[in-house]
Amino acid sequence: MGTDIYGHIEARHPCADEDWYDWDAWAVSMPLHPLYDGRDHESFGCLFGVRNRLGWAPVAAGRGLPADASEPVRTEYEDCVRIDAAIHGCTWVSWAELRDLDMSVHSAARGVIDVHSGLGSSISRHRVDDQWPDDVVKEYGVPPLGASPVEAPMGCWEVSGATLEYRPMTRLDALGPGTGWDHVFEVMRALALRFGAEGVRLVVWFD
Known part of the structure; x- marks a missing residue:
């Protein structure tokens, strides 16, 4: 079952103090x-x-709604909580934090296997640690890269009309060009020219 994200970009007026x-x-x-x-x-x-x-070391987990959140954001969040018990994970992150991210940081997983089905757009992703994922082995067999991922090279192969790719996962993969987050970051970067890096933030929650 998927998780949806909601939120707003906020800016702090330079003369607010x-x-x-x-x-x-x-x-x-x-x-x-x-x-x-x-x-x-x-x-x-x-x-x-x-x-x-x-197993990422998250950038901004569990901070809650900012105490000084704008009234529209506070109202929308509280309305969501009131009508949907599944709302969770409210937090925020500043553009200063996002701007300075090291995009080469890896997740805790050794890598991932992406399975591209013969349908073209259908992709499933499987975490890889020190053993190949059981569900991948069961459906596609042991990857031809080696009996264990510990010393296996990254690579691609085809089985039964599907293309499988074993690769690392970095912040750039999760947040970089083509993910949609690049558009969010560009807007925040532009706003920071007026409001400063600490004066632009993203407030989010999930269901």
Whole structure:
């Protein structure tokens, strides 16, 4: 069963700390959707520790709703919680944190096997540690790369009309070009030119 993400990009006004400033410090700049409308669990785990099946050290897990969240974000989140008991994982991350991410960091898993079916767009992903995944071996046999993934090279092979790829998983794979997160990051980067890296953040929650 999939997990969905909801949220907004917020920006903090540069004059929010001035005595004359009478408005909310933080304001909604843009909802996460349609910049990102996927449900990729690897990115959720990598950034927020949600559905973290590959054992990432998450960037910003479990922080909750910011105490100074903008009123629209607070209202939407509280409404979601009120009508949906499955809402969980509320947290936030600043552009300063995202900007400075080391995108070469690997997940705790040794790697993943991506199975591309003959249908073209159908892909399933399997975590690889010190043994080949049982479900992969059962359906496709032991990978021709070797009896154990411990010393096996990364590579691709074909079985029964499916293409299998054993590869590492880095933050760049989870968050880089083509994932949808690149669009989110570009908007936050642009907003930071006006509001500063610490003055732009993404607030999210899941169901």
